[in-house]
Amino acid sequence: MSAYTSMAHLKFLLQEVHKVNDLFAFEKFSHLNWEQAWMMVESAKMLADRDMAPYFKAMDEAPAKYDGKGGVTTHPQLKRIIQQAAEQGWIGGAAKFEHGGLQLPMMIYNAGQHIFQAANNGCQGYFSLSAGAAALITSFGSDQQIKAFVPNIYEGRWQATMALTEPQAGSSLTDITTSASPANDGIYKIKGQKIFISGGQHDACDNFIHLTLARIDGAPPGVKGISLFIIPKFWPEKDGTLTPNDAVCAGDFQKMGQRGYSTTHLAFGDHEGCRGWLLGEPHKGLSYMFQMMNEARIGVGQTAASVAMAAYQASLQYAQERPQGRLASEKDPLKAPTLIINHPDVQRMLLTQKAITEGALSLAMECNRLYDLAHCTSGDEQHRSWLLLEILTPIVKTYSSEQGSRSASLAVQTLGGYGFTTDFPVQQHYRDLKIMSIYEGTTGIQSLDLLGRKVTMEKGKALQELLTEIGQATHQAGTYEPLKRYSKNLQREADRINEVVAHLGKFAAAGEIDRYLSDASVFMEQLSYVVIGWQWLKQATLAYTQLQSARFTDQSREFYEGKVHTMKFFFRYELPHAEACAKTLLDPEFLTNLKTSKALI
Numbered sequence: 001m002s003a004y005t006s007m008a009h010l011k012f013l014l015q016e017v018h019k020v021n022d023l024f025a026f027e028k029f030s031h032l033n034w035e036q037a038w039m040m041v042e043s044a045k046m047l048a049d050r051d052m053a054p055y056f057k058a059m060d061e062a063p064a065k066y067d068g069k070g071g072v073t074t075h076p077q078l079k080r081i082i083q084q085a086a087e088q089g090w091i092g093g094a095a096k097f098e099h100g101g102l103q104l105p106m107m108i109y110n111a112g113q114h115i116f117q118a119a120n121n122g123c124q125g126y127f128s129l130s131a132g133a134a135a136l137i138t139s140f141g142s143d144q145q146i147k148a149f150v151p152n153i154y155e156g157r158w159q160a161t162m163a164l165t166e167p168q169a170g171s172s173l174t175d176i177t178t179s180a181s182p183a184n185d186g187i188y189k190i191k192g193q194k195i196f197i198s199g200g201q202h203d204a205c206d207n208f209i210h211l212t213l214a215r216i217d218g219a220p221p222g223v224k225g226i227s228l229f230i231i232p233k234f235w236p237e238k239d240g241t242l243t244p245n246d247a248v249c250a251g252d253f254q255k256m257g258q259r260g261y262s263t264t265h266l267a268f269g270d271h272e273g274c275r276g277w278l279l280g281e282p283h284k285g286l287s288y289m290f291q292m293m294n295e296a297r298i299g300v301g302q303t304a305a306s307v308a309m310a311a312y313q314a315s316l317q318y319a320q321e322r323p324q325g326r327l328a329s330e331k332d333p334l335k336a337p338t339l340i341i342n343h344p345d346v347q348r349m350l351l352t353q354k355a356i357t358e359g360a361l362s363l364a365m366e367c368n369r370l371y372d373l374a375h376c377t378s379g380d381e382q383h384r385s386w387l388l389l390e391i392l393t394p395i396v397k398t399y400s401s402e403q404g405s406r407s408a409s410l411a412v413q414t415l416g417g418y419g420f421t422t423d424f425p426v427q428q429h430y431r432d433l434k435i436m437s438i439y440e441g442t443t444g445i446q447s448l449d450l451l452g453r454k455v456t457m458e459k460g461k462a463l464q465e466l467l468t469e470i471g472q473a474t475h476q477a478g479t480y481e482p483l484k485r486y487s488k489n490l491q492r493e494a495d496r497i498n499e500v501v502a503h504l505g506k507f508a509a510a511g512e513i514d515r516y517l518s519d520a521s522v523f524m525e526q527l528s529y530v531v532i533g534w535q536w537l538k539q540a541t542l543a544y545t546q547l548q549s550a551r552f553t554d555q556s557r558e559f560y561e562g563k564v565h566t567m568k569f570f571f572r573y574e575l576p577h578a579e580a581c582a583k584t585l586l587d588p589e590f591l592t593n594l595k596t597s598k599a600l601i
């Protein structure tokens with residue numbers, strides 16, 4: 001089993017870059033200190049080493065598969081994984097004590113999840129889905145609903161899912177047609193089909209709680225008429241018995257990646273007997289679901305960074321062991337071949353992976369910290385954290401999944417022919433990663449969200465808060481002579497964001513909304529490079545100050561030198577793409593309008 005993550009990097013992010021210790025001063029997290037929190041993270045590593053990583057390949061080779069009888073057969077290890085994760089608090093760990101959780105900061109909870117995602121991303125999906133759905137029930141459900149479902153979900157006996165997508169409604173949830181007719185006392189009769197539902201009815205859990213979007217009869221059209229329902233496979237009656245509900249798994253989807261993670265087709269009410277329990281108020285379903293979707297988007301971004309990290313670790317190990325060829329300067333053919341890690345092009349591939357994966361994971365931790373601050377501060381500080389989280393969510397989802405795929409592709413390339421074979425894990429990482437830019441809103445949809453909603457929200461306040469944060473980091477880095485040029489470089493790219501937004505804003509102001517948004521994904525790329533540049537400058541500034549102090553207690557000198565070097569690499573090889581994107585966005589010629597789409601014929 002090759003290494004799949006760097007605990008040193010994780011510790012550096014938690015302790016030094018994103019300062020998890022600050023959180024323990026808040027009452028909500030005052031039951032914890034660093035030693036306890038880190039012990040928890042180390043226990044996640046032990047669990048992943050023992051129960052998850054060894055089954056990464058096996059779960060791909062024996063994929064979850066529809067059994068033809070309304071269920072999905074999964075790898076026999078999955079049940080143990082879910083139970084072990086539940087026992088150690090990795091399903092309900094972030095929940096409040098009163099809901100049976102450990103009240104962990106999201107930073108610590110997701111540090112553990114990062115390890116699981118890197119070890120075996122498909123199996124981690126099962127319990128992160130459950131965690132997100134249970135959190136949704138505790139946020140908006142009645143006491144009765146919380147009592148009926150949440151403990152069983154946190155104990156890993158019941159699997160929860162999010163059931164949004166329908167055959168005709170994927171990106172556009174406004175078009176969902178699953179119907180809900182009032183029966184009695186908050187219970188509705190549900191009828192409809194849901195497709196692509198992850199973690200749908202499988203043999204590793206006893207019951208399935210589908211959080212489902214549907215329309216109550218007579219509801220207004222569009223997203224304002226969507227409500228949220230709890231649809232269990234087995235209905236928990238008041239006397240504690242379970243009655244079958246007419247919520248059936250009608251089939252599954254076989255996939256190029258995440259093959260151990262079931263993807264199902266659900267049929268509700270084919271026999272007129274599907275009961276759904278309204279969660280919260282009618283017609284507010286999509287706004288409630290956004291809680292889970294936003295958390296899931298950060299989760300998908302983090303998963304992408306983690307899977308790409310696993311691929312990077314595997315390719316790094318390979319490059320340190322594989323002899324091949326000689327350096328261009330070596331003329332003697334009788335000299336022993338050098339290790340491929342000594343070839344500059346291999347180093348470029350490895351450094352690109354390091355820059356992407358460690359940069360993306362740092363951004364995920366930034367988001368986890370903002371989530372924690374948004375949940376334990378108040379007033380202006382809380383609002384600021386929330387605004388920053390809002391604007392960073394589509395970025396962490398998109399940068400990590402798009403660049404994570406590129407990074408895993410480089411991992412395959414680093415291994416040469418062996419990378420393409422199933423003897424090595426990198427091809428699986430590469431296949432697993434592709435879905436990350438599709439589910440929880442495609443890259444196109446995330447980019448529309450960024451430019452259409454997040455950049456414009458509160459008259460541009462979220463973007464300005466982000467640029468202020470970046471400005472603070474460039475200012476701090478600029479106080480150290482060797483970092484000055486990088487600080488200036490990033491500040492120049494950050495300023496260019498304002499220039500592009502002002503340029504595009506003219507189209508929005510003139511009512512040309514389609515044109516304003518037509519290159520949203522290019523803007524996403526531009527801002528993403530700047531944001532990851534910010535994460536690298538923060539890491540490098542800290543590493544530089546450690547190197548100056550020459551006190552190496554937690555990490556080695558080489559570790560910090562590696563951080564500064566990777567920042568320089570990112571700024572040389574990656575950040576210039578931001579300027580290229582700006583050039584495209586500022587070009588007056590409009591190429592992606594409907595008229596020129598004739599070019600596609």
Ligand SMILES: Cc1cc2nc3c(=O)[nH]c(=O)nc-3n(C[C@H](O)[C@H](O)[C@H](O)COP(=O)(O)OP(=O)(O)OC[C@H]3O[C@@H](n4cnc5c(N)ncnc54)[C@H](O)[C@@H]3O)c2cc1C
Nearest residue numbers: 162163164165170171196197198263439440441442444445
């Ligand atoms: C393995 C897997 C697991 C999944 N798990 C779940 C789950 O657990 N629960 C769930 O509810 N769903 C799930 N999904 C569904 C997933 O969220 C959707 O596939 C995704 O949202 C895209 O919808 P679609 O497939 O219908 O593609 P479409 O919406 O048809 O999109 C096709 C293409 O058109 C683009 N596009 C669409 N609309 C626009 C627009 N307005 N502007 C610009 N471009 C646009 C998209 O970006 C995309 O490139 C899963 C899907 C898969 C494959």
